[in-house]
Amino acid sequence: MTSIITLEKVSHSFGNELVLSNVDLEIEQGKIYGLLGPSGSGKTTLVKTIIGALTPNSGKIYVENTKMPSLKKLNDIGYMAQADALYEELTAKENLDFFAKIYGMDRLNRKKRIDQVLNEVDLFESKEKVVENFSGGMKRRLSLAIALLHEPRILILDEPTVGIDPVLRNKVWDQFNEMKRKGITIIVTTHVMDEAEKCDQLGLLRDGRVLASGSPTELKDQTHTRTIEDAFLYYGGVNS
Numbered sequence: 001m002t003s004i005i006t007l008e009k010v011s012h013s014f015g016n017e018l019v020l021s022n023v024d025l026e027i028e029q030g031k032i033y034g035l036l037g038p039s040g041s042g043k044t045t046l047v048k049t050i051i052g053a054l055t056p057n058s059g060k061i062y063v064e065n066t067k068m069p070s071l072k073k074l075n076d077i078g079y080m081a082q083a084d085a086l087y088e089e090l091t092a093k094e095n096l097d098f099f100a101k102i103y104g105m106d107r108l109n110r111k112k113r114i115d116q117v118l119n120e121v122d123l124f125e126s127k128e129k130v131v132e133n134f135s136g137g138m139k140r141r142l143s144l145a146i147a148l149l150h151e152p153r154i155l156i157l158d159e160p161t162v163g164i165d166p167v168l169r170n171k172v173w174d175q176f177n178e179m180k181r182k183g184i185t186i187i188v189t190t191h192v193m194d195e196a197e198k199c200d201q202l203g204l205l206r207d208g209r210v211l212a213s214g215s216p217t218e219l220k221d222q223t224h225t226r227t228i229e230d231a232f233l234y235y236g237g238v239n240s
């Protein structure tokens with residue numbers, strides 16, 4: 001097993017509220033890792049510590065053996081935040097061009113990659129449309145396209161399929177699997193149980209603690225349950 005991301009005893013508080021409590025995690029290269037937990041369990045805070053946007057009060061985080069936070073490492077990570085950070089008054093293509101310039105991509109590469117990612121998220125036909133006229137799902141897909149632009153080896157996606165209809169959601173998951181085949185490591189946060197089933201490995205998070213981790217099958221087998229939801233409830237009960 002090759003771990004690409006390691007967290008050691010990561011804890012963080014906002015004021016008096018302990019949001020992450022002694023989190024240990026190992027994420028393997030080329031896998032889809034799901035962080036599953038209810039609203040407020042600390043998923044977003046955890047992924048922010050991984051990308052280095054937040055330095056936790058204590059603990060260590062390594063991405064490909066580099067201690068985070070590290071500006072250098074950002075080139076290898078694609079991050080899609082929970083709230084879409086898009087320029088509403090610009091078109092989809094203009095948004096992509098803006099971020100491609102920030103990534104320092106040259107003109108030829110920019111044009112090629114922008115067309116590729118627009119196709120990948122099924123927005124090619126809408127590339128000249130102004131983003132303020134996009135639906136919520138279209139905005140999510142554009143955010144995903146931006147995270148993919150610089151061909152990162154690690155993709156960190158905070159609730160990537162919120163507001164995306166079931167048909168397109170399947171398509172987006174097909175893309176995740178395709179990226180995985182190329183060796184890309186993907187971390188997704190979700191509170192949707194059927195999405196959790198599609199991950200290779202899961203970390204079950206509640207109140208800032210990792211209740212359990214393993215593949216969906218392992219978690220169900222260990223708890224003698226048939227669904228991830230029941231496994232989650234089992235671990236929550238046992239550990240509380």
Ligand SMILES: Nc1ncnc2c1ncn2[C@@H]1O[C@H](COP(=O)(O)OP(=O)(O)OP(=O)(O)O)[C@@H](O)[C@H]1O
Pocket residue numbers: 014019037038039040041042043044045046082191
């Ligand atoms: N910048 C902040 N300042 C103060 N409290 C915060 C901040 N960010 C998050 N929190 C608190 O930390 C807790 C965990 O929040 P977080 O966003 O990590 O959870 P989450 O699991 O991602 O939830 P959701 O699924 O609703 O996005 C919440 O109680 C939240 O109110």
